Every structure is written in structure tokens, then in C-alpha cells.
Amino acid sequence: MSADSYDPETHKNSGRWHLELHPDVEKSALHSALRFGSFIHPTHASLRSPDHDLAWTSRDHRKHRHLAMDPSGRLRHRQGTLQKLANMRRIEYWNISWWVSILFTVGSIVWVTNGFISFLPFINTAVAEDDTGGGWTAWLGATIFEFGALFGLWEAWNRGHTADFGWGLKKLMHGEPADEAGNSTSQSEKLSSAPRKRWMWFSTDGKYFHELGFLAAFVQYWAATIFWISGFTAIPEIQTAIKPHTVIGGTGFMIASTIMMIETQKKWYLPAPTSLGWHVGFWNLVGGLGFMLCGALGYALDSSTKIAYQSSCSTFWGSWAFLIGSVIQWYESVNPVQ
Numbered sequence: 001m002s003a004d005s006y007d008p009e010t011h012k013n014s015g016r017w018h019l020e021l022h023p024d025v026e027k028s029a030l031h032s033a034l035r036f037g038s039f040i041h042p043t044h045a046s047l048r049s050p051d052h053d054l055a056w057t058s059r060d061h062r063k064h065r066h067l068a069m070d071p072s073g074r075l076r077h078r079q080g081t082l083q084k085l086a087n088m089r090r091i092e093y094w095n096i097s098w099w100v101s102i103l104f105t106v107g108s109i110v111w112v113t114n115g116f117i118s119f120l121p122f123i124n125t126a127v128a129e130d131d132t133g134g135g136w137t138a139w140l141g142a143t144i145f146e147f148g149a150l151f152g153l154w155e156a157w158n159r160g161h162t163a164d165f166g167w168g169l170k171k172l173m174h175g176e177p178a179d180e181a182g183n184s185t186s187q188s189e190k191l192s193s194a195p196r197k198r199w200m201w202f203s204t205d206g207k208y209f210h211e212l213g214f215l216a217a218f219v220q221y222w223a224a225t226i227f228w229i230s231g232f233t234a235i236p237e238i239q240t241a242i243k244p245h246t247v248i249g250g251t252g253f254m255i256a257s258t259i260m261m262i263e264t265q266k267k268w269y270l271p272a273p274t275s276l277g278w279h280v281g282f283w284n285l286v287g288g289l290g291f292m293l294c295g296a297l298g299y300a301l302d303s304s305t306k307i308a309y310q311s312s313c314s315t316f317w318g319s320w321a322f323l324i325g326s327v328i329q330w331y332e333s334v335n336p337v338q
Contacts, residue, residue: 065332115319142232160197212262
């Protein structure tokens with residue numbers, strides 16, 4: 001396809017495809033595990049340029065994992081597991097996905113601490129109950145989760161309208177920054193860099209509800225908001241019954257996590273254990289289940305010490321599940337795909 005015949009609307013609106021493509025890139029095999037006719041945008045596609053092929057996914061796109069370089073021009077991709085783990089030392093302040101993962105990781109650590117505080121008295125009678133420590137860590141953990149969910153919404157709104165593939169690809173393959181296009185105004189050099197998009201703080205555009213990634217972030221945000229109420233009411237000076245908000249919030253986390261998992265799958269009923277994003281969703285699903293059970297079992301705390309034990313235990317293992325999922329998401333955010 002020549003540059004002269006490039007029509008952005010043709011690329012953007014062909015079928016259910018919703019992103020702008022470089023004129024030399026062809027798309028095929030558009031697919032989504034959930035279809036509902038043409039309501040849901042594709043979550044998987046094959047992109048092909050004259051020099052390279054890419055198995056595109058909506059999650060990788062939203063997580064900016066197709067960006068080969070950081071703003072300073074340094075290559076992000078590394079070979080080998082140890083080197084990829086070493087990437088987690090990077091502070092990618094410019095990467096919204098990095099902030100999402102860090103916030104949920106820190107929040108999960110706080111919840112693990114809360115789990116120890118609430119569960120230890122049941123397995124070691126020498127440890128006294130600490131309503132103050134448990135209450136404040138619940139509030140802090142829920143607050144950090146709320147910010148993490150908000151950043152997740154910003155991530156979904158700012159996922160970019162252009163597929164990060166094909167723009168300056170030849171330069172990237174030779175290790176040169178993609179924005180070194182010189183001062184020429186030729187058509188080919190105009191196309192050497194992807195169109196830039198302004199940062200979006202809020203949007204009422206209904207098009208985002210056609211994307212599984214945004215739907216997951218949207219549900220997760222409201223789940224975190226409802227769950228935050230339970231954290232707020234756990235503060236010692238305010239402590240009240242927190243069970244309904246915990247149950248609803250935990251259930252919301254489970255729904256959001258299920259959508260995240262389905263986004264990475266080829267079929268809605270077929271797991272994708274080779275996908276990092278699928279594992280993030282899976283462990284968050286387990287974490288949401290733990291938090292939901294904590295609240296549900298809380299309705300019968302006074303009737304049995306065994307139920308109180310299981311309620312606190314659910315918070316404990318649920319917190320660890322969230323931490324595992326958050327660390328995987330951290331690893332995912334700093335390691336691009338080729």
C-alpha cells in the first residue's frame with residue numbers, strides 16, 4: 001500500500017477495527033473471545049509490515065508493550081529471564097501502566113500486613129488482637145487500591161488511538177530513535193512517527209465501552225470505590241459493620257478480573273495460561289474471592305469462632321493472591337513484546 005493511497009478512516013473503521021495503522025501495515029485475523037455481534041472491539045489481530053509481523057493484542061496495546069523505546073530513546077526490550085526481571089528496577093514514571101502495577105503492588109503489601117494482623121491471633125494465642133492496626137491498614141490498603149483503580153481507568157482512556165507498530169520500524173530495527181526524521185517535510189518522513197494524542201483525564205465517549213480492557217477497568221474502579229468504604233469504616237474511631245461493602249467490592253473485583261482474563265483468551269471458555277495478563281486476572285480473581293468471602297462470612301462472626309477464623313483467613317490468602325497478581329503486572333509493564 002503506497003503512502004499516496006493511505007486513508008486513515010479505511011484503516012480505522014474497517015470491520016470492527018478501532019485503531020489507526022501505519023499505511024504500510026496490513027491487519028488480519030481480527031478476533032475477540034466475546035463478540036456480541038460487532039459490539040466488542042477485537043482483542044487479537046495479526047499485523048504485518050514489509051519488515052516485521054506482530055501478534056497484536058488489546059492488552060499489550062493498552063499496557064504500551066509495543067513501545068520499543070522509552071522517551072529517552074533507550075531500548076526497553078531485553079533478552080533472558082534474569083535481564084527481564086532486572087527491568088523491574090526501572091522507574092518508568094512516564095509509563096501509566098507502571099504506576100498501575102506499583103500502586104496495586106504497594107496496596108497488596110499493605111493488605112498482606114493487614115492479613116497478618118487479623119489472622120495471627122487465631123493461630124497464636126500469644127498475639128493479641130489489634131483493632132487499631134487492622135483498621136488503619138484496611139483503610140490504607142483500600143485507599144491505595146482506589147488510586148490504583150483510578151490509574152487503571154486513565155490507562156484505558158489513554159491507550160492510544162494508533163497501533164504502536166510500523167511507525168519508524170526500520171529505524172528501531174537498526175537501533176535508532178524513531179523520532180529522528182530530520183527537517184524534511186516529505187510524505188514518507190511525515191509517516192516516520194506515530195500521531196501523538198493528548199492526555200485524557202476524563203471522557204464520556206461511549207466508544208470505550210466497546211473494549212474489554214476498559215470495561216474491566218471501569219468495573220474495577222467502582223468495585224474499588226465501594227470497597228474503599230469498608231476500609232474507611234474500619235478506622236478505629238469510626239468502626240461499623242463493613243460486610244456489605246466488602247462483599248460487593250470483592251464481587252466487583254472478581255467480575256473485573258474475569259473480564260481481564262477473557263480479554264487475553266482466544267475463546268471465552270479457553271484459558272490462556274501462557275499470557276502474563278491472564279495470570280494477572282486469575283490471581284486478582286482469587287484475591288477478589290478472598291475479600292468477598294471475608295465479608296460474607298462476617299455476617300456470622302458472632303455465631304462461631306470457626307467462621308471468624310475462616311473470615312480472617314480469607315483476607316490473608318486473598319491479600320497474597322492480589323500481591324502475586326500485582327507483581328506479575330509489574331513485570332509485564334516494564335517488559336515490551338517484540
